[in-house]
Structures are given as structure tokens and as C-alpha cells.
Amino acid sequence: MYNSKTPSLADLPSSRQLLRSTVIAAIVAAALLVAVVLPAEYGKDLTGMGRVLGLTEMGEIKTALAREAAADAAASARQREQPVASAPVASSQPVTASAAPPVVAQAPVPASVPGWRDELGFTLAPGQGIEIKLVMKEGEKARYAWKVEGGVVNYDTHGDGSGRSISYVKGRGLAADEGELVAAFTGNHGWFWRNRGKEDVRLVLRTAGQYSELKRPM
Template sequence: MRSTILAAVSAAVLLVAVVLPAEYGVDPTGIGRVLRMTEMGEIKQQLAAEAAADAAAAPAAPAQADSAVGMATANAAQPSAPAPAPVAVVAAPKVEWRDEMPVTLTPGEGTEIKLKMVEGGKAQYQWVVEGGQVNFDTHGDAPGKSISYEKGRGVAADEGVLEAAFTGNHGWYWRNRGQANVKVILRTRGEYTDIKQMK
């Protein structure tokens, strides 16, 4: 047992004595190259040399700039940095809506606006509430058919694309559950033939 421990300690001392210098680029026995420690040491030495060269190349002040003529010569020899190019700001394309319908809702009041669409037709929409929030139901109906696309409570705005699941009327129902009047503004465009507020 004692001989095993001594052998392990001797091997560790030998490894430190032989391998560690290889990490710094010195490998007299060649074992460092076998263990790839020499390569690591060479890379470290190369990086250190490059850093030293970069530091030496960055002049703190021109040595020959003792006179006005010397300074002018030194400045003329150095190319001036080009001015940064102006950054072009691309404005988001403005959506041109086909229809815009504002509706004022008193507390507790509801209203419905529907688009007449054929199956698979798509209508882009955006609605916002001024002065509060509303509950809403996006749905569609036709003789013998109905569908609810989305519902929400206490919502101040929504936007997206409404795709008709079948030929018929598709649109929104809003109800003001607040204590003050609100104004719902619906904007639409796309594949529909008619838009109307239901009574």
C-alpha cells in the first residue's frame, strides 16, 4: 500500500516537473508535446508577443513632433478616419385601411360590426378603445352555421387577420363594462364585400 502511494506521488511530481514547463513553451523531454501541453504553451507565447507588439505600435505621442513643422508632417502622414455614414431610418410602411368605423359605447352598452365574406376570405383588422376597455367576441354566422374565433375581457386593443371559416357574416361584438363612455375605432381592409354595424 505504501509503495503504491509513493509511486503515485512520484508520478505526480514527475508530471509537474515535466509537463508544466511545456505549458510555457519549454519541452526538453518531449512529453509535453505528447500531452499537447507544448502546443498550448506556444499559443500563449504567440498571444503574449502579439499583445506586446500591439502595445508598442500604439504611439503615446509622436517623438519627432517637437516643432510645428514636425507636427504638420506627422499629421499629414496619418490618414484621417472617414466620417461615419448616416444611418438610414426606414419608416414602417403606413397601412392604408379601406374602412374605419368609430362607435361610442355608454356603460353597459354593446354593439356589433360584421363583414360579409366568402369562405377562405381574409380581412386585416385593428381596433382600439379610447377611454377604457371592453369585452369582445370575434365570431361568424350564416344560416345554420356559427363560430367563435376569439373572446376577451378588459381589452383595450386588438389586431390581426380574420379568415372566414365559411361564407357569411364575420366580425366583432364589444360591450362596455366600465363606468364611463368609451369609443371603439375599428379599421379594416381585405377580402369582404360589405361592412355594417348591426342594430
């Protein structure tokens, strides 16, 4: 056992000293909040130090990404699943955005490029989005490739069904993507694209593999 010396009352800080330390700590915390946290997290630079340290730009990027994710999530939540016509003929349906013109998309047809099963093309006006889903069973695999003409898009590859949902990957400002989509559970798995540019863009999606249906939710 080690014996430690019990401090005397004279060695202990006084109430005034404790109060002073508390006030100083509170002032330092407030200064860090205003000069560092607000610029870095929310893009609000009240003192100008955030801009000097490069923190304000970081916060503005985070805020913009958060708004973008919220807008895309809200758009996806409002949409309802509806099968796309399977006949190899052209059709058009309005999609998304209240004030923007409708998205015109052709019905899925056998792909013109060898090795692909279906091909779907559509035009997105500025601010418009569209969602395409593959009906898949758990563990099934589908190949895909999409390409944008005339600009770039933001996208979210995700799935839902049987009370479950999943986000596989998200991207911003891309002109093309390709790969393999593996269904995490039985349900609908696919993509949501949005045109955040100032000009119309044309997007072509090609798919192949294990899926029973290609769907375009409303």
C-alpha cells in the first residue's frame, strides 16, 4: 500500500479560483465554436478566421452535400413503383419536378449493343430526376452501364423491398458509370439520377444479367 498525503485546505483551490477557471474554459469553448466549429461544419464565418484557415469552404461543401442528399432522399420517398411497359415501342411519361417539363423516356427495348439485354434512354432537364429499378432476388447479379451526353448527373444506387432499404453508392458530377449490382435482398434495386446542371442532358442505361423486370417508378 502506498500512503498519499492528504492535501490541506490551503492546497485546495478556492471557490473564486474554480469560478475563474470555469469562466475561462467557457470563453475558450465559445471562441472555438465561433472561430472553428461553425465555419468547418456549417459554413458560417462570423469572425473571418474560418476563411483565413480554409475552414469556411469545408463547411459550405458539407452543407451543400447535406442539402443535396436531403433533396434526393425526399424525391425518392415520394415516388411509387410502377412497371415500365415491356413492349418494344416508344412511350413517354412525366417524371419528377413540379415546375419543370416532363422527362421523356423510351420503353426498354433489346439493347443495340451486343452483350446487353435492355437499353433505356431519357432526357433530363435542369433540376429533373428519374429512378430506374431492376426486380431482383437476393443474391442475383446484374451488369449495368450508363452514360450521359451533354453534361453530368448526381446519382444514388440503392434498393428497397420487403420493408428493407439500402444505399449501395452515391456520386456527384459523373458522366458515366458501369459495374455489377448484387441484390442484398429480394426487391427493387437500381438508380436515381438528377441533373443539377443548367442544360438538358441525355442519359442511356444498358443492363443485363439476373433480373425479372425493369421498372420506372412514378
